[in-house]
Amino acid sequence: MKPKHIFFYILFFFFxxxxxxxxxxxxxxxxxxxxxTLIYDKNHKxxxxxxxxxxxxxxxxxxxxxxxxxxxxxxxxxYFYYHFxxxxxxxxxAFVQNLTGERTVGASTVSMQVARMMYRRSRTLxxxxxxxxxxxxxxxxxxxxxxxxxxxxxxxxxxNIEGIETAARFYFQKSLxxxxxxxxxxxxxxxxxxxxxxxxxxxxxxxxxxxVLNLLCKNGVITKERLKRAKEEVIFSKKPKLPFFAPHxxxxxxxxxxxxxxxxxxxxxxxxxxxxKKQLSLLKDFSVHNAAALVVNNLSSEVLAYIGSSxxxxxxxxxxxxxxxxxxxxxLKPFIYAKALDEGLITPKKKLFDIHLFLPSYIPQxxxxxxxxxxxxKEALEYSLNIxxxxxxxxxxxxxxxxxxxxxxxxxxxxxxxxxxxxxxxGGCGISLWEIASLYAALANxxxxxxxxxxxxxxxxxxxxxxxxxxxxxxxxxLSNAPRSEFSAYWESMKDKPKIxxxxxxxxxxxxxxxxxxxxEYTVAVWFGNFDGSKTDNLTGLHSASxxxxxxxxxxxxxxxxxxxxxxxxxxxxxxxxxAIEIKECRGKREDFVIKGVKRKFPxxxxxxxxxxxxxxxxxxxxxxxxxxxxxxxxYKNYKPLITSPQNGSSLVQNRDLPAFFKKTKxxxxxxxxxxTIFWLIDNHPPKRAKSGEIYFEYLPTGYHQIGCLDAKAxxxxxxxxxxxx
Numbered sequence: 001m002k003p004k005h006i007f008f009y010i011l012f013f014f015f016x017x018x019x020x021x022x023x024x025x026x027x028x029x030x031x032x033x034x035x036x037t038l039i040y041d042k043n044h045k046x047x048x049x050x051x052x053x054x055x056x057x058x059x060x061x062x063x064x065x066x067x068x069x070x071x072x073x074x075x076x077x078x079y080f081y082y083h084f085x086x087x088x089x090x091x092x093x094a095f096v097q098n099l100t101g102e103r104t105v106g107a108s109t110v111s112m113q114v115a116r117m118m119y120r121r122s123r124t125l126x127x128x129x130x131x132x133x134x135x136x137x138x139x140x141x142x143x144x145x146x147x148x149x150x151x152x153x154x155x156x157x158x159x160n161i162e163g164i165e166t167a168a169r170f171y172f173q174k175s176l177x178x179x180x181x182x183x184x185x186x187x188x189x190x191x192x193x194x195x196x197x198x199x200x201x202x203x204x205x206x207x208x209x210x211x212v213l214n215l216l217c218k219n220g221v222i223t224k225e226r227l228k229r230a231k232e233e234v235i236f237s238k239k240p241k242l243p244f245f246a247p248h249x250x251x252x253x254x255x256x257x258x259x260x261x262x263x264x265x266x267x268x269x270x271x272x273x274x275x276x277k278k279q280l281s282l283l284k285d286f287s288v289h290n291a292a293a294l295v296v297n298n299l300s301s302e303v304l305a306y307i308g309s310s311x312x313x314x315x316x317x318x319x320x321x322x323x324x325x326x327x328x329x330x331x332l333k334p335f336i337y338a339k340a341l342d343e344g345l346i347t348p349k350k351k352l353f354d355i356h357l358f359l360p361s362y363i364p365q366x367x368x369x370x371x372x373x374x375x376x377x378k379e380a381l382e383y384s385l386n387i388x389x390x391x392x393x394x395x396x397x398x399x400x401x402x403x404x405x406x407x408x409x410x411x412x413x414x415x416x417x418x419x420x421x422x423x424x425x426x427g428g429c430g431i432s433l434w435e436i437a438s439l440y441a442a443l444a445n446x447x448x449x450x451x452x453x454x455x456x457x458x459x460x461x462x463x464x465x466x467x468x469x470x471x472x473x474x475x476x477x478x479l480s481n482a483p484r485s486e487f488s489a490y491w492e493s494m495k496d497k498p499k500i501x502x503x504x505x506x507x508x509x510x511x512x513x514x515x516x517x518x519x520x521e522y523t524v525a526v527w528f529g530n531f532d533g534s535k536t537d538n539l540t541g542l543h544s545a546s547x548x549x550x551x552x553x554x555x556x557x558x559x560x561x562x563x564x565x566x567x568x569x570x571x572x573x574x575x576x577x578x579x580a581i582e583i584k585e586c587r588g589k590r591e592d593f594v595i596k597g598v599k600r601k602f603p604x605x606x607x608x609x610x611x612x613x614x615x616x617x618x619x620x621x622x623x624x625x626x627x628x629x630x631x632x633x634x635x636y637k638n639y640k641p642l643i644t645s646p647q648n649g650s651s652l653v654q655n656r657d658l659p660a661f662f663k664k665t666k667x668x669x670x671x672x673x674x675x676x677t678i679f680w681l682i683d684n685h686p687p688k689r690a691k692s693g694e695i696y697f698e699y700l701p702t703g704y705h706q707i708g709c710l711d712a713k714a715x716x717x718x719x720x721x722x723x724x725x726x
Contacts, residue, residue: 026137030118031150035060035257036166039250041266042302042456047245051160052257059166060258061152065177068164068184069148070221075188075212077110081144085111085135110151111135113191117154155191158198171199171237181222182233185212199237209235245269248308248320254454261456263302268295272552276310276526279548283528286537288513288544289314292321294437294525295552298444298518301453301461309531316531325412325430326512326529330384331505334475335439336401336425337381338447340392341471343399344601348378348474349592351580352388353606355614356644359422363647364390367506373618374580378478384504386426393425395603401425408442408449408466410435427507436516437525439466443501444518444565447472470568470595476501476518477565477593498562500553504542509535515545517553519562524552570596581607583620583627604632609642613670616693624672639672641692641709641717648719654702656725664697665723667707675712682707 036058037050052058073080079087087109108116108131115134121127138147157167164187168176172183179187189208190197199205210231217227246269249262276291295305308320340346354372357364366386380388393400401424405413412431413420420429434452442449447467453459467475479501502517513528513536526545529536536544556562574594577586581602607627615621627633645668646652654663671678671692679687682698683706690696692711702725708718 026134026141033058033154037255037257038259039255040261041264042262044261045266046243047264047266048250049242056160056162057166057170058162059169061149061163061165061176064152067181068176071184071188071212071216074215074219080110083109085109085139086132109135111138111147114138114147114150114154156194157190158194170239173240180233181226181230182209182235185209186235188212199235200239205235246306247312248322249306263304263454263456264306265304269305271555272305273307273310275548275551276307280310283544286539288528288536288539290321290529290531292433292527293548294322294433296437296441296452296523298441298521298523301450303452303454319531321527322433325432327427327507328431328436329427329505329507329512329514331436331503331514331516332401332427333381333384333389334479334503335404336389336393337377338467338471338475339396339399339404341474341595342468342598343396344598345392345395346377347576347592347594348478349376349578349590350576351376351578352380353391353580353611353614354380354385354387356610357387357390358610364426373614381478390422390425395605404466408439408464427505433525433527437523440516440518441523442466443472443476444520444523468595470571473565473568473571474593479503498553498557499564502546502549504540504546506540510539511535513539513544515549517549520565521560521562522556524549572596604635607632607636609639612636612672613642613644625674636672640715641678641711642670643709643717643719644668644670646719646721651722651724653724653726660699664699667696667698669709671711673711673713677712679710681710
């Protein structure tokens with residue numbers, strides 16, 4: 001055949017190949033199969049490996065050691081760099097030997113094996129021809145080194161293990177560049193027959209390894225001396241127990257496939273996990289079975305520790321206590337006070353009213369069921385009193401706690417404002433530990449809430465200004481001086497204890513026990529309780545979660561000496577009148593922290609009907625007319641009568657065996673008119689004349705009743721109650 005004819009045929013077949021490649025393009029997506037996810041802590045300690053989406057352990061090979069590369073090519077395809085995807089000499093040799101029956105010999109090149117791995121077709125003559133065509137396509141579209149990379153990443157190594165890097169990690173707990181010559185030789189043999197040749201199962205491991213070593217020595221890749229040392233090496237392989245640290249954090253659907261380096265400090269994570277288990281063991285007699293904790297670096301917003309539960313494998317332990325929504329109890333009160341400082345409603349030593357409060361939705365009570373009358377804002381927050389917090393939240397109106405939480409993008413608050421009502425100030429909402437921690441971290445960051453970061457090197461965080469740096473400092477100062485009398489022995493026993501700001505929270509029936517603590521460097525949030533929602537035995541966040549929070553800070557302080565906040569220049573000391581209300585003249589003046597430039601406010605709503613009743617009962621005023629010179633007097637004068645007993649909507653239970661005399665219902669009503677005469681309108685009975693504030697007892701039969709109080713200016717207040725007998 002003449003040369004020009006040969007050239008013509010080559011050109012013709014090349015044209016056919018280009019046409020076929022166009023009509024049947026290579027599915028390149030099959031060369032990039034989904035990877036396993038490897039999650040590391042900040043110091044690159046492996047915390048967890050997760051299967052790829054298609055159920056394989058698959059780690060991408062980044063760099064191939066030259067010796068390993070030569071080992072694979074000499075064993076699999078020594079002419080890899082010289083053929084065009086098909087080795088015709090190998091095909092002819094395999095055809096002849098298989099035809100003569102000498103032995104079954106394959107002719108697959110590395111490129112053909114990659115083609116087979118892409119589609120996992122059954123081994124038939126038709127599929128072999130398709131593999132050859134796909135091999136040609138690979139050679140046309142990719143370089144030799146790229147094709148070799150595909151082979152090493154897709155090659156089967158037994159079971160659901162794919163890729164040589166994965167095999168090195170599983171069988172020898174090493175990366176490729178840490179392998180010995182003998183270990184490289186072992187891995188070289190596996191893809192020929194993956195399940196039979198895997199080193200954790202086969203018996204003739206040494207013989208197959210030595211075959212590869214001899215091949216390398218014969219071709220001058222290794223010396224005889226190195227060959228001898230490699231053959232003497234004891235190969236020990238077993239499938240490892242995979243790491244399973246920070247299970248709740250690593251189970252979150254927030255990680256991309258491949259290698260992920262997080263911000264978690266695994267040593268801190270493990271220390272806190274052990275600490276929580278220890279604390280739970282001490283509280284086992286108080287019906288507390290679960291705990292969770294979160295630690296954040298305030299300076300970088302990095303999440304350093306994330307413990308969703310103290311034991312992932314315990315009953316209900318797979319619940320994530322960091323993300324679940326539970327009642328925060330009193331833990332949200334500091335944000336009401338911070339906003340009240342910014343709005344000029346309070347200063348730390350300005351007094352607030354801690355008195356009975358009758359709201360349309362409900363009647364709040366303090367934890368102690370007692371009232372102090374008047375108390376400074378600082379003390380009200382330190383002692384976590386409920387009434388002052390609810391009253392301040394009322395005064396904030398469109399800047400109330402609900403509005404703060406919505407501005408902060410607290411996604412747990414997902415209903416309208418009226419749904420939560422006044423109870424939101426006392427924890428009447430569901431919110432996660434993650435979200436609570438972000439709010440306290442905002443106080444540590446001068447009132448700016450930042451999104452938490454959980455990937456190493458992640459810099460982009462959204463910032464939301466919630467409070468001024470001045471109010472944040474004052475609140476932090478108050479929270480750092482909260483009374484510690486109930487755990488003073490424990491606190492004093494902590495050597496080198498750091499100065500920290502902290503707040504506890506306890507939900508109704510002691511179901512959720514919280515402590516959130518912070519310094520300029522860290523925010524620590526701890527929850528104790530039960531995932532099934534059952535109550536604990538009358539514990540509080542102070543007597544449970546706080547101990548764990550302090551222990552965590554003690555540990556952090558040993559690693560990194562903690563500091564305290566610097567006072568902003570606009571926080572100044574100034575003499576103020578501390579009276580809750582000034583009547584004629586100021587009764588108390590003290591030097592106090594104030595925010596420069598913030599104008600003091602005294603909304604008329606401060607003197608609610610309940611407040612006027614308190615002033616009357618405490619004899620601060622004799623009658624409402626004593627406030628005639630007050631700028632809000634006209635508002636007070638027009639208040640409707642206030643029924644303080646019985647409470648509206650209440651259901652009262654009486655003992656049926658008692659005589660009627662002992663079953664009388666207590667009635668009390670206050671009028672704010674100059675004329676102190678009132679009239680009781682009970683059901684359809686004739687009116688009964690009485691005096692404002694006078695306690696009056698009336699026998700009422702069982703059933704529903706309507707009780708009205710009418711003042712001299714014909715303003716009427718009506719309460720509805722129910723009486724039962726037992």
